Amino acid sequence: MVVSRWFRRAGPGIAAVGAVVAIASTTFGARTPDWDPPDCVGPVGPGAQSIGAWYRIDPVLTEGAWSGQRLTLGRAGDGTPLQFHLDAESFASGPHRGTVLVGTDDGALSTLTLLDLEAGCRWRVGMSRDLIRHATLDRDRRAIVEHRVDRRDRSDLGIWLRPLDGGASARIIPPPDADPRFGRTWRTELAWSEDGQTLIVESCGEVACRFRLAEVSSGGRWMIADPSVGALVGLTGDRLIAHGACRGLPCPLLAIDVGSGRTAVLDTAAGRAVIGRDAHGRPAVIHEVGADGDTIRVVLSDGHEVAGFDLDPEAGRLVANPAWSGSAIEHPADQIVVGPDGRLPIDGSAPELLRNLVDGRPASLEEVVR
Amino acid sequence: MMRSLRQRRHRLGALLPGLIASIAIALPALAHSPDPSLSGSLFGQDQQLRFRWRSGAEPPSALKTAIRAAADDSNATRASRAATFVYDTAGTNNIGYGTGTCGVNGIGCFTRTAPTSFTMWLREHGRPFDWGTLRWCQMQAEPTNGCYDAETIALDEFGHVEILNHHVNYADESDYTDAVVQTFSRTRPKTGWNMHTYGVCDTATLQVKYDVPTLSSPYSRCLDLTTIVTLGVNDSSIAFGASVDFGSLLRVATNSSYERLSANPLGKRTVRLQRRAIGSTTWTNFYTLPSSTPTGTYRATLRLFETADFRTAFSAPTTEGLRGDTSAIIRVTVAPCTSNCPDPLTAQ
Numbered sequence: 001m002v003v004s005r006w007f008r009r010a011g012p013g014i015a016a017v018g019a020v021v022a023i024a025s026t027t028f029g030a031r032t033p034d035w036d037p038p039d040c041v042g043p044v045g046p047g048a049q050s051i052g053a054w055y056r057i058d059p060v061l062t063e064g065a066w067s068g069q070r071l072t073l074g075r076a077g078d079g080t081p082l083q084f085h086l087d088a089e090s091f092a093s094g095p096h097r098g099t100v101l102v103g104t105d106d107g108a109l110s111t112l113t114l115l116d117l118e119a120g121c122r123w124r125v126g127m128s129r130d131l132i133r134h135a136t137l138d139r140d141r142r143a144i145v146e147h148r149v150d151r152r153d154r155s156d157l158g159i160w161l162r163p164l165d166g167g168a169s170a171r172i173i174p175p176p177d178a179d180p181r182f183g184r185t186w187r188t189e190l191a192w193s194e195d196g197q198t199l200i201v202e203s204c205g206e207v208a209c210r211f212r213l214a215e216v217s218s219g220g221r222w223m224i225a226d227p228s229v230g231a232l233v234g235l236t237g238d239r240l241i242a243h244g245a246c247r248g249l250p251c252p253l254l255a256i257d258v259g260s261g262r263t264a265v266l267d268t269a270a271g272r273a274v275i276g277r278d279a280h281g282r283p284a285v286i287h288e289v290g291a292d293g294d295t296i297r298v299v300l301s302d303g304h305e306v307a308g309f310d311l312d313p314e315a316g317r318l319v320a321n322p323a324w325s326g327s328a329i330e331h332p333a334d335q336i337v338v339g340p341d342g343r344l345p346i347d348g349s350a351p352e353l354l355r356n357l358v359d360g361r362p363a364s365l366e367e368v369v370r
Numbered sequence: 371m372m373r374s375l376r377q378r379r380h381r382l383g384a385l386l387p388g389l390i391a392s393i394a395i396a397l398p399a400l401a402h403s404p405d406p407s408l409s410g411s412l413f414g415q416d417q418q419l420r421f422r423w424r425s426g427a428e429p430p431s432a433l434k435t436a437i438r439a440a441a442d443d444s445n446a447t448r449a450s451r452a453a454t455f456v457y458d459t460a461g462t463n464n465i466g467y468g469t470g471t472c473g474v475n476g477i478g479c480f481t482r483t484a485p486t487s488f489t490m491w492l493r494e495h496g497r498p499f500d501w502g503t504l505r506w507c508q509m510q511a512e513p514t515n516g517c518y519d520a521e522t523i524a525l526d527e528f529g530h531v532e533i534l535n536h537h538v539n540y541a542d543e544s545d546y547t548d549a550v551v552q553t554f555s556r557t558r559p560k561t562g563w564n565m566h567t568y569g570v571c572d573t574a575t576l577q578v579k580y581d582v583p584t585l586s587s588p589y590s591r592c593l594d595l596t597t598i599v600t601l602g603v604n605d606s607s608i609a610f611g612a613s614v615d616f617g618s619l620l621r622v623a624t625n626s627s628y629e630r631l632s633a634n635p636l637g638k639r640t641v642r643l644q645r646r647a648i649g650s651t652t653w654t655n656f657y658t659l660p661s662s663t664p665t666g667t668y669r670a671t672l673r674l675f676e677t678a679d680f681r682t683a684f685s686a687p688t689t690e691g692l693r694g695d696t697s698a699i700i701r702v703t704v705a706p707c708t709s710n711c712p713d714p715l716t717a718q
Contacts, residue, residue, distance in 0.1 A: 059494055064430030066496035089498050154502050183554050184501045186476035206476040207553050231473040248480035269409045291481040324473040
């Protein structure tokens with residue numbers, strides 16, 4: 001169970017990935033033809049920061065029932081977004097250095113595709129007879145980490161590593177033990193620490209989540225299994241930031257020392273939250289105060305408040321991390337993304353999506369891109 | 371950046387118990403206690419919260435019916451002055467169908483910004499999760515085992531909106547149906563899968579937070595409130611056969627943890643005047659004092675023919691979460707009869 005060397009410290013200034021809540025759950029009328037990009041030439045490669053790359057994934061409903069998903073993606077300011085229609089069992093993750101990883105399962109085979117929004121092409125990066133529920137690209141774009149279940153009985157098959165150099169996939173983390181405090185697992189999310197060094201495997205029951213952390217460089221492993229802890233916000237330094245085990249918002253916002261398990265309460269009644277960087281480049285937790293989204297507070301992971309400002313929730317809500325939705329945008333780490341109802345516009349328009357973390361001053365994503 | 375983390379490496383599987391004692395989530399709860407409460411403000415007593423379907427994310431009609439039924443369930447069984455929920459196309463509180471603000475939560479979720487607003491979301495029928503596919507019973511022509519009852523789940527969410535946190539069950543969950551607001555939702559046909567009323571431990575917290583509807587309303591059996599009964603007389607030394615006004619006041623004890631229930635008068639209960647003859651150690655029920663007003667006052671005027679000790683007793687009712695109490699003792703001295711004396715037994 002050694003974590004191989006496919007991790008590497010992310011370079012300074014790397015863009016954070018902000019998630020967007022995919023709220024809409026309606027079926028769109030006429031089906032837009034899927035984007036059919038050509039295959040990319042050559043290996044995936046490390047890529048480069050790509051501010052403005054975004055995606056959003058929405059359910060497709062047939063008579064009120066989930067029948068598939070629609071992936072919309074593009075680059076801010078680049079005009080008409082692209083679309084893919086996916087199977088009912090499908091996901092997207094990223095964007096990472098201009099790429100979005102997409103998985104879809106036709107009932108017999110899971111297929112992984114890496115879409116390059118910069119080059120307008122795709123890599124067909126893998127298939128599996130196991131059902132790939134979720135996957136993420138590592139920070140260097142050299143491997144894919146997958147969560148798989150057995151398609152026959154939905155039993156958890158653990159976390160797998162798929163090298164992109166053609167090497168064989170291998171399981172790197174076993175499934176979690178059954179634990180009645182969490183109940184059966186509803187969702188397994190894969191995320192990376194703020195510095196890209198540590199893989200976070202988040203296994204959530206109906207309300208509470210447990211976390212397994214795997215540090216790449218050292219092979220260190222940790223587990224946090226406290227049923228009073230809920231959805232992940234992120235991992236920064238040695239603090240795992242998470243909500244309490246709540247069924248809604250507001251909810252306590254917690255900072256858990258990974259080494260000791262000591263928990264500090266950053267806010268007793270927080271709304272959505274993300275990890276970013278403050279004006280001095282320090283990792284920070286940015287969260288709504290309360291559930292209505294009209295006040296933003298910026299704190300360090302030790303709880304020290306460094307900034308705060310008001311937002312007009314009618315104009316835009318803080319967009320939460322990818323596990324809360326299924327869509328995201330690459331953006332500067334010292335800014336937050338806001339959007340109508342906490343999501344990106346489905347048409348890809350991006351007027352003043354960003355807010356400066358010092359004073360909440362708006363900025364246009366197109367300006368940043370340019 | 372991860373230095374300290376590296377220095378504290380643990381084996382995978384090591385458990386790191388979180389210490390969240392300082393979280394202001396709740397009334398701390400033990401098994402079979404009232405539901406814990408969420409942090410945050412309350413809605414107003416009997417505040418009417420009007421909801422509508424979220425534009426662009428309207429639930430299918432079968433779920434709309436279930437959600438409206440759950441609102442009615444909440445209103446009908448809140449046993450308190452908690453907020454009420456009413457569907458109104460002009461309402462300002464959105465209920466949606468889809469991903470919404472649920473994050474990683476499995477089945478549904480809410481937001482509450484008391485006292486102004488709330489939202490609610492239910493997940494999509496047919497959505498795949500790690501364990502399998504979510505199915506709402508109401509979305510099936512013939513509900514199959516393993517489906518979730520949307521009315522129950524929506525009632526759970528309405529309970530959260532009020533202020534309720536998840537009930538803490540006994541280890542064997544034998545008390546599961548004492549609360550509909552549960553961490554783990556049950557599927558058909560497991561007991562409790564289709565609860566359409568609040569449980570007694572839900573209403574207990576609603577009563578603590580919002581008060582009972584009237585002073586004579588029953589208190590949830592999930593509560594265990596100390597009561598105080600007092601007794602007073604207008605004259606404790608009377609002539610033979612004269613009348614004495616007995617007045618008793620019954621109320622909930624003053625206790626900050628009882629919140630809105632603290633010191634509540636208790637009307638329309640059974641308060642008995644008990645008598646003990648001089649020299650006896652036995653108390654006998656002498657008279658049941660009528661509750662003349664709903665304010666917890668119990669009065670009677672009685673003629674007395676011999677000296678005795680009196681007290682009032684409130685016995686713990688089996689149908690309510692109230693403890694019994696007895697008042698302090700008052701001796702009423704009756705002067706000896708001097709003329710035309712009746713038989714004391716008959717007179718009593």
